[in-house]
Amino acid sequence: MKYQRPKGTADILPGQSYKWEYIENTARKLFSKYRYHEIRTPMFENFNVFSRTSGDTSDIVTKEMYDFNDKGGRHVTLRPEGTAGVVRAFVQNKLYGPDTYKPYKVFYMGPMFRYERPQSGREREFHQIGVEAFGSDLPELDVEVIAMALDLLKQFGIKHVRLALNTLGDEETRDAYRKALIDYLKPHYDELSDDSKERLYKNPLRVLDSKDPKDKQFVADAPSILDYLTDNAKQHFDKVTSLLDALNIDYDIDPSVVRGLDYYNHTIFEIMVKSKSLGKGYTTICAGGRYNELVKQLGGPDMSGVGFGLGVERLLLFMEGENIPFPNLHPLDxxxxxxxxxxxxxxxxxxxxxxxxxxxxxxxxxxxxxxxxxxxxxxxxxxxxxxxxxxxxxxxxxxxxxxxxxxxxxxxxxxxxxxxxxxxxxxxx
CATH class of the missing domain: 3.40.50.800 (Anticodon-binding domain)
Structure with a gap:
Protein backbone atom coordinates (compact mmCIF):
# COMPACT_ATOMS: atom_id res chain seq x y z
CA MET A 1 0.00 0.00 0.00
CA LYS A 2 1.27 3.45 -0.91
CA TYR A 3 0.78 5.98 1.87
CA GLN A 4 0.25 9.62 0.90
CA ARG A 5 -0.73 12.75 2.77
CA PRO A 6 -4.47 13.60 2.72
CA LYS A 7 -5.72 15.66 -0.20
CA GLY A 8 -5.54 19.37 0.50
CA THR A 9 -2.66 19.13 2.98
CA ALA A 10 1.07 19.72 2.61
CA ASP A 11 4.32 18.49 4.12
CA ILE A 12 6.40 21.47 5.20
CA LEU A 13 9.93 20.16 4.80
CA PRO A 14 13.33 21.47 5.90
CA GLY A 15 14.37 24.02 3.31
CA GLN A 16 10.82 25.37 3.38
CA SER A 17 10.05 25.28 7.10
CA TYR A 18 12.64 27.98 7.84
CA LYS A 19 10.46 30.41 5.85
CA TRP A 20 7.51 29.58 8.10
CA GLU A 21 9.70 30.04 11.14
CA TYR A 22 10.81 33.45 9.86
CA ILE A 23 7.22 34.57 9.31
CA GLU A 24 6.10 33.35 12.74
CA ASN A 25 9.10 34.86 14.55
CA THR A 26 8.66 38.19 12.77
CA ALA A 27 4.98 38.29 13.69
CA ARG A 28 5.70 37.47 17.33
CA LYS A 29 8.26 40.26 17.61
CA LEU A 30 5.96 42.83 16.03
CA PHE A 31 2.91 41.83 18.08
CA SER A 32 4.99 42.17 21.23
CA LYS A 33 5.70 45.81 20.33
CA TYR A 34 1.97 46.44 20.14
CA ARG A 35 1.46 44.56 23.45
CA TYR A 36 -0.38 41.56 22.03
CA HIS A 37 0.25 38.22 23.76
CA GLU A 38 -0.09 34.71 22.39
CA ILE A 39 -3.18 32.58 23.00
CA ARG A 40 -3.48 28.94 21.93
CA THR A 41 -6.91 27.37 21.53
CA PRO A 42 -7.92 23.80 20.58
CA MET A 43 -7.94 22.78 16.93
CA PHE A 44 -11.48 21.43 17.38
CA GLU A 45 -14.42 23.03 19.13
CA ASN A 46 -18.10 22.44 19.75
CA PHE A 47 -19.89 22.82 16.40
CA ASN A 48 -22.10 25.61 17.77
CA VAL A 49 -19.09 27.85 18.47
CA PHE A 50 -18.72 28.34 14.72
CA SER A 51 -22.25 27.78 13.45
CA ARG A 52 -23.60 30.42 15.85
CA THR A 53 -20.92 33.01 15.19
CA SER A 54 -20.13 32.51 11.49
CA GLY A 55 -23.78 32.54 10.41
CA ASP A 56 -25.91 29.69 9.12
CA THR A 57 -25.88 31.14 5.58
CA SER A 58 -22.10 31.45 5.31
CA ASP A 59 -20.16 29.08 3.06
CA ILE A 60 -18.07 28.04 6.06
CA VAL A 61 -21.09 26.59 7.88
CA THR A 62 -23.09 25.33 4.91
CA LYS A 63 -20.29 23.82 2.81
CA GLU A 64 -16.81 23.89 4.30
CA MET A 65 -16.79 22.75 7.93
CA TYR A 66 -15.09 19.52 8.90
CA ASP A 67 -17.70 18.54 11.48
CA PHE A 68 -18.54 15.14 12.94
CA ASN A 69 -19.92 13.37 16.00
CA ASP A 70 -17.19 12.00 18.25
CA LYS A 71 -17.40 8.72 20.17
CA GLY A 72 -19.32 10.46 22.93
CA GLY A 73 -21.92 11.73 20.48
CA ARG A 74 -20.69 15.31 20.74
CA HIS A 75 -20.99 17.41 17.57
CA VAL A 76 -17.54 18.91 17.08
CA THR A 77 -15.71 20.63 14.22
CA LEU A 78 -12.15 21.31 13.20
CA ARG A 79 -11.73 25.06 13.49
CA PRO A 80 -12.31 26.81 10.13
CA GLU A 81 -11.02 30.18 11.40
CA GLY A 82 -9.42 31.58 14.53
CA THR A 83 -11.65 34.32 15.92
CA ALA A 84 -14.61 32.33 17.28
CA GLY A 85 -12.38 29.95 19.26
CA VAL A 86 -10.47 32.87 20.76
CA VAL A 87 -13.74 34.54 21.75
CA ARG A 88 -14.95 31.29 23.31
CA ALA A 89 -11.73 31.11 25.36
CA PHE A 90 -12.07 34.78 26.31
CA VAL A 91 -15.58 34.16 27.65
CA GLN A 92 -14.97 30.76 29.28
CA ASN A 93 -11.91 31.99 31.15
CA LYS A 94 -13.66 35.23 32.18
CA LEU A 95 -10.94 37.39 30.69
CA TYR A 96 -13.45 40.23 30.55
CA GLY A 97 -13.37 40.66 34.35
CA PRO A 98 -12.56 43.95 36.13
CA ASP A 99 -9.07 42.74 37.06
CA THR A 100 -8.08 42.29 33.41
CA TYR A 101 -6.45 45.25 31.68
CA LYS A 102 -8.43 46.49 28.70
CA PRO A 103 -8.23 46.32 25.82
CA TYR A 104 -7.32 42.66 26.19
CA LYS A 105 -4.95 41.96 23.28
CA VAL A 106 -4.03 38.51 21.99
CA PHE A 107 -2.60 36.89 18.87
CA TYR A 108 -2.75 33.34 17.56
CA MET A 109 -1.14 31.26 14.84
CA GLY A 110 -1.81 27.76 13.64
CA PRO A 111 -3.70 25.41 11.30
CA MET A 112 -7.34 25.87 10.25
CA PHE A 113 -9.49 23.47 8.22
CA ARG A 114 -12.06 23.94 5.47
CA TYR A 115 -13.42 21.33 3.09
CA GLU A 116 -13.16 22.95 -0.32
CA ARG A 117 -11.50 22.29 -3.65
CA PRO A 118 -7.74 22.51 -3.08
CA GLN A 119 -6.02 25.16 -5.18
CA SER A 120 -2.92 27.32 -5.08
CA GLY A 121 -2.82 29.17 -1.78
CA ARG A 122 -6.04 27.55 -0.56
CA GLU A 123 -5.62 24.09 0.94
CA ARG A 124 -8.02 22.13 3.16
CA GLU A 125 -5.54 22.47 5.99
CA PHE A 126 -4.24 26.03 5.93
CA HIS A 127 -2.57 28.32 8.42
CA GLN A 128 -3.52 31.68 9.83
CA ILE A 129 -1.85 34.32 11.94
CA GLY A 130 -4.32 36.63 13.62
CA VAL A 131 -4.94 39.13 16.39
CA GLU A 132 -7.95 40.02 18.52
CA ALA A 133 -8.45 42.95 20.91
CA PHE A 134 -11.41 43.11 23.30
CA GLY A 135 -13.00 45.77 25.43
CA SER A 136 -12.81 49.06 23.53
CA ASP A 137 -15.49 50.61 21.32
CA LEU A 138 -13.20 53.39 20.13
CA PRO A 139 -12.34 53.62 16.42
CA GLU A 140 -8.74 54.24 17.46
CA LEU A 141 -8.42 50.51 18.16
CA ASP A 142 -9.69 49.70 14.66
CA VAL A 143 -6.92 51.87 13.26
CA GLU A 144 -4.26 50.29 15.47
CA VAL A 145 -5.23 46.84 14.18
CA ILE A 146 -5.12 48.03 10.54
CA ALA A 147 -1.80 49.81 11.08
CA MET A 148 -0.34 46.71 12.74
CA ALA A 149 -1.41 44.50 9.82
CA LEU A 150 0.25 46.85 7.35
CA ASP A 151 3.32 47.09 9.59
CA LEU A 152 3.58 43.29 9.60
CA LEU A 153 3.52 43.09 5.80
CA LYS A 154 6.13 45.84 5.68
CA GLN A 155 8.37 43.75 7.96
CA PHE A 156 8.23 41.01 5.34
CA GLY A 157 9.40 43.41 2.63
CA ILE A 158 5.98 43.86 1.03
CA LYS A 159 5.79 47.47 -0.16
CA HIS A 160 2.82 47.78 -2.48
CA VAL A 161 -0.60 46.80 -1.12
CA ARG A 162 -4.19 47.93 -1.53
CA LEU A 163 -6.16 48.59 1.65
CA ALA A 164 -9.88 48.23 0.89
CA LEU A 165 -12.00 49.75 3.65
CA ASN A 166 -15.72 49.61 4.40
CA THR A 167 -18.17 49.76 7.27
CA LEU A 168 -21.15 47.58 8.08
CA GLY A 169 -22.44 50.18 10.52
CA ASP A 170 -24.47 49.49 13.63
CA GLU A 171 -27.61 47.38 14.01
CA GLU A 172 -29.93 50.16 12.85
CA THR A 173 -27.76 50.71 9.78
CA ARG A 174 -27.79 47.04 8.86
CA ASP A 175 -31.55 46.70 9.35
CA ALA A 176 -32.20 49.61 6.97
CA TYR A 177 -29.64 48.40 4.48
CA ARG A 178 -30.92 44.83 4.63
CA LYS A 179 -34.39 46.03 3.62
CA ALA A 180 -32.99 48.17 0.78
CA LEU A 181 -30.89 45.29 -0.51
CA ILE A 182 -33.81 42.86 -0.49
CA ASP A 183 -35.99 45.39 -2.32
CA TYR A 184 -33.26 45.81 -4.93
CA LEU A 185 -32.53 42.10 -5.44
CA LYS A 186 -36.09 40.75 -5.23
CA PRO A 187 -37.01 41.63 -8.86
CA HIS A 188 -33.94 39.65 -9.98
CA TYR A 189 -34.70 36.62 -7.80
CA ASP A 190 -35.11 34.14 -10.67
CA GLU A 191 -31.77 35.20 -12.18
CA LEU A 192 -29.74 34.78 -8.98
CA SER A 193 -27.62 31.72 -8.21
CA ASP A 194 -29.19 29.02 -6.06
CA ASP A 195 -27.02 30.00 -3.08
CA SER A 196 -28.06 33.65 -3.35
CA LYS A 197 -31.73 32.72 -3.66
CA GLU A 198 -31.43 30.88 -0.35
CA ARG A 199 -29.57 33.77 1.29
CA LEU A 200 -31.68 36.63 -0.02
CA TYR A 201 -34.16 36.80 2.85
CA LYS A 202 -31.92 35.29 5.53
CA ASN A 203 -28.83 37.44 4.97
CA PRO A 204 -28.77 39.46 1.75
CA LEU A 205 -25.26 40.78 2.47
CA ARG A 206 -24.03 37.28 1.60
CA VAL A 207 -25.19 37.94 -1.96
CA LEU A 208 -22.73 40.85 -2.18
CA ASP A 209 -19.94 38.41 -1.33
CA SER A 210 -20.96 35.93 -4.04
CA LYS A 211 -18.33 34.86 -6.58
CA ASP A 212 -20.97 33.54 -8.99
CA PRO A 213 -20.97 35.46 -12.32
CA LYS A 214 -24.80 35.46 -12.28
CA ASP A 215 -24.82 37.46 -9.07
CA LYS A 216 -21.97 39.84 -9.86
CA GLN A 217 -23.93 41.65 -12.58
CA PHE A 218 -26.52 42.70 -10.01
CA VAL A 219 -24.11 43.34 -7.16
CA ALA A 220 -22.32 45.98 -9.23
CA ASP A 221 -25.37 48.26 -9.15
CA ALA A 222 -26.59 47.38 -5.65
CA PRO A 223 -27.27 50.13 -3.10
CA SER A 224 -24.27 51.18 -1.01
CA ILE A 225 -24.38 50.69 2.74
CA LEU A 226 -22.62 54.06 3.07
CA ASP A 227 -25.94 55.70 2.17
CA TYR A 228 -27.68 54.08 5.15
CA LEU A 229 -25.25 54.85 7.97
CA THR A 230 -26.73 56.25 11.16
CA ASP A 231 -25.10 59.32 12.68
CA ASN A 232 -23.23 57.14 15.20
CA ALA A 233 -22.03 54.71 12.53
CA LYS A 234 -20.91 57.54 10.27
CA GLN A 235 -19.09 59.23 13.15
CA HIS A 236 -17.22 55.99 13.93
CA PHE A 237 -16.21 55.47 10.30
CA ASP A 238 -15.23 59.11 9.81
CA LYS A 239 -12.91 58.85 12.80
CA VAL A 240 -11.30 55.73 11.33
CA THR A 241 -10.63 57.42 7.99
CA SER A 242 -9.37 60.64 9.58
CA LEU A 243 -6.88 58.69 11.72
CA LEU A 244 -5.69 56.71 8.70
CA ASP A 245 -5.18 60.01 6.92
CA ALA A 246 -3.23 61.33 9.89
CA LEU A 247 -0.96 58.28 9.73
CA ASN A 248 -0.51 58.72 5.96
CA ILE A 249 -2.03 55.30 5.32
CA ASP A 250 -3.56 55.03 1.85
CA TYR A 251 -6.92 53.29 1.52
CA ASP A 252 -9.82 52.83 -0.86
CA ILE A 253 -13.37 52.98 0.48
CA ASP A 254 -14.97 49.95 -1.15
CA PRO A 255 -18.66 49.25 -0.38
CA SER A 256 -18.38 45.82 -2.03
CA VAL A 257 -16.20 44.55 0.84
CA VAL A 258 -18.54 42.70 3.23
CA ARG A 259 -16.35 39.81 4.52
CA GLY A 260 -17.49 36.19 4.55
CA LEU A 261 -18.54 35.89 8.19
CA ASP A 262 -21.69 37.18 9.83
CA TYR A 263 -20.18 38.52 13.03
CA TYR A 264 -18.68 41.75 11.65
CA ASN A 265 -20.05 45.27 12.14
CA HIS A 266 -18.65 48.79 11.82
CA THR A 267 -15.12 48.80 10.34
CA ILE A 268 -14.09 45.98 7.99
CA PHE A 269 -11.04 45.84 5.74
CA GLU A 270 -9.08 43.71 3.32
CA ILE A 271 -5.39 44.09 2.46
CA MET A 272 -4.67 42.97 -1.08
CA VAL A 273 -1.58 42.32 -3.18
CA LYS A 274 -1.06 41.85 -6.89
CA SER A 275 1.13 39.06 -8.22
CA LYS A 276 1.05 36.50 -11.03
CA SER A 277 1.83 33.87 -8.40
CA LEU A 278 -1.66 34.39 -6.95
CA GLY A 279 -3.57 34.79 -10.21
CA LYS A 280 -4.99 37.79 -12.03
CA GLY A 281 -5.83 41.04 -10.28
CA TYR A 282 -5.68 41.67 -6.56
CA THR A 283 -5.73 38.86 -3.98
CA THR A 284 -6.58 39.33 -0.32
CA ILE A 285 -3.90 38.03 2.04
CA CYS A 286 -5.04 39.75 5.24
CA ALA A 287 -8.49 40.86 6.36
CA GLY A 288 -10.51 41.66 9.44
CA GLY A 289 -12.68 44.15 11.23
CA ARG A 290 -14.82 44.89 14.26
CA TYR A 291 -17.35 42.55 15.86
CA ASN A 292 -19.37 44.11 18.66
CA GLU A 293 -21.82 41.23 19.27
CA LEU A 294 -19.62 38.14 19.18
CA VAL A 295 -18.61 38.04 22.85
CA LYS A 296 -22.23 38.38 23.89
CA GLN A 297 -23.32 35.65 21.45
CA LEU A 298 -21.01 33.18 23.15
CA GLY A 299 -22.29 33.92 26.65
CA GLY A 300 -20.10 36.83 27.69
CA PRO A 301 -20.93 40.46 28.45
CA ASP A 302 -21.81 43.03 25.84
CA MET A 303 -18.19 43.71 24.90
CA SER A 304 -16.67 44.63 21.55
CA GLY A 305 -13.75 43.13 19.70
CA VAL A 306 -11.65 43.85 16.63
CA GLY A 307 -9.00 41.84 14.82
CA PHE A 308 -7.56 40.42 11.61
CA GLY A 309 -6.44 37.14 10.11
CA LEU A 310 -3.58 36.59 7.67
CA GLY A 311 -3.21 33.54 5.39
CA VAL A 312 0.32 32.17 5.69
CA GLU A 313 0.23 30.03 2.52
CA ARG A 314 -0.86 32.97 0.39
CA LEU A 315 1.75 35.18 2.00
CA LEU A 316 4.47 32.64 1.19
CA LEU A 317 3.31 32.24 -2.40
CA PHE A 318 3.37 35.99 -2.85
CA MET A 319 6.82 36.46 -1.32
CA GLU A 320 8.30 33.61 -3.34
CA GLY A 321 6.60 34.80 -6.53
CA GLU A 322 7.98 38.32 -6.04
CA ASN A 323 11.45 37.01 -5.10
CA ILE A 324 11.34 38.65 -1.68
CA PRO A 325 14.35 37.22 0.20
CA PHE A 326 14.09 35.13 3.33
CA PRO A 327 16.93 35.42 5.84
CA ASN A 328 18.87 32.32 6.82
CA LEU A 329 17.74 31.69 10.38
CA HIS A 330 20.12 28.79 10.98
CA PRO A 331 23.60 29.66 9.67
CA LEU A 332 26.40 27.22 10.45
CA ASP A 333 29.09 29.02 12.43
Missing part, protein backbone atom coordinates in the same frame (compact mmCIF):
# COMPACT_ATOMS: atom_id res chain seq x y z
CA UNK A 334 31.70 26.27 12.47
CA UNK A 335 32.40 22.88 10.91
CA UNK A 336 35.05 20.82 12.69
CA UNK A 337 37.19 18.55 10.48
CA UNK A 338 39.08 15.63 11.99
CA UNK A 339 42.02 14.08 10.12
CA UNK A 340 42.75 10.63 11.44
CA UNK A 341 40.83 8.32 13.75
CA UNK A 342 42.72 9.51 16.82
CA UNK A 343 41.18 13.00 16.46
CA UNK A 344 37.59 11.75 16.73
CA UNK A 345 37.20 12.39 20.46
CA UNK A 346 38.77 15.83 20.30
CA UNK A 347 36.57 17.00 17.39
CA UNK A 348 33.54 15.92 19.41
CA UNK A 349 34.76 17.91 22.41
CA UNK A 350 35.34 21.02 20.27
CA UNK A 351 31.89 20.78 18.62
CA UNK A 352 30.15 20.47 21.99
CA UNK A 353 32.20 23.32 23.50
CA UNK A 354 31.21 25.60 20.62
CA UNK A 355 27.54 24.65 21.03
CA UNK A 356 27.72 25.28 24.76
CA UNK A 357 29.10 28.74 23.98
CA UNK A 358 26.09 29.54 21.79
CA UNK A 359 27.52 28.77 18.34
CA UNK A 360 26.01 26.44 15.77
CA UNK A 361 28.54 23.72 15.03
CA UNK A 362 28.71 20.42 13.18
CA UNK A 363 31.11 17.61 12.23
CA UNK A 364 31.20 14.45 10.15
CA UNK A 365 29.06 11.44 11.13
CA UNK A 366 29.57 9.37 7.95
CA UNK A 367 33.27 8.49 8.35
CA UNK A 368 34.22 10.70 5.41
CA UNK A 369 37.79 11.31 4.32
CA UNK A 370 39.18 14.82 5.00
CA UNK A 371 38.37 15.93 1.44
CA UNK A 372 34.75 14.90 1.92
CA UNK A 373 34.60 16.77 5.23
CA UNK A 374 35.89 19.97 3.64
CA UNK A 375 33.31 19.61 0.88
CA UNK A 376 30.61 19.23 3.51
CA UNK A 377 31.76 22.43 5.21
CA UNK A 378 31.46 24.25 1.88
CA UNK A 379 28.08 22.75 1.05
CA UNK A 380 26.70 23.75 4.45
CA UNK A 381 28.05 27.30 4.05
CA UNK A 382 30.03 27.12 7.27
CA UNK A 383 31.46 30.48 8.28
CA UNK A 384 34.56 28.86 9.77
CA UNK A 385 36.24 25.51 9.27
CA UNK A 386 38.23 24.16 12.22
CA UNK A 387 40.73 21.39 11.47
CA UNK A 388 42.49 18.96 13.82
CA UNK A 389 45.07 16.45 12.55
CA UNK A 390 47.68 14.35 14.32
CA UNK A 391 50.15 17.22 14.36
CA UNK A 392 47.61 19.64 15.87
CA UNK A 393 46.53 17.04 18.41
CA UNK A 394 50.10 16.57 19.61
CA UNK A 395 50.70 20.31 19.94
CA UNK A 396 47.22 21.04 21.39
CA UNK A 397 46.49 23.38 18.48
CA UNK A 398 43.66 23.72 15.95
CA UNK A 399 43.54 25.44 12.57
CA UNK A 400 40.73 27.99 12.12
CA UNK A 401 39.86 29.13 8.59
CA UNK A 402 37.54 31.94 7.58
CA UNK A 403 35.60 30.60 4.60
CA UNK A 404 34.82 34.11 3.37
CA UNK A 405 38.39 35.42 3.21
CA UNK A 406 40.32 32.14 3.00
CA UNK A 407 42.56 33.35 5.84
CA UNK A 408 43.71 30.60 8.23
CA UNK A 409 45.36 30.71 11.66
CA UNK A 410 46.63 28.13 14.14
CA UNK A 411 45.48 28.73 17.72
CA UNK A 412 45.51 26.79 21.00
CA UNK A 413 42.70 24.26 21.31
CA UNK A 414 41.91 25.59 24.77
CA UNK A 415 41.28 29.10 23.40
CA UNK A 416 38.72 27.80 20.90
CA UNK A 417 36.92 25.81 23.59
CA UNK A 418 36.99 28.60 26.15
CA UNK A 419 36.33 31.69 24.03
CA UNK A 420 35.81 31.18 20.30
CA UNK A 421 34.42 34.70 19.98
CA UNK A 422 37.71 36.19 21.11
CA UNK A 423 39.65 33.94 18.73
CA UNK A 424 37.57 35.21 15.79
CA UNK A 425 37.92 38.86 16.77
CA UNK A 426 41.67 38.66 17.34
CA UNK A 427 42.38 36.63 14.20
CA UNK A 428 40.03 37.95 11.52
CA UNK A 429 38.91 41.47 12.47
Missing amino acids: AYVVGIGDDTDTETFKVVQALRDAGFSADRDYLDKKPRGQFKAANRLNAEYTLTIGGKELASHKINVKSMASGEEVSVPLKDVKDNFNEVIEDSFN
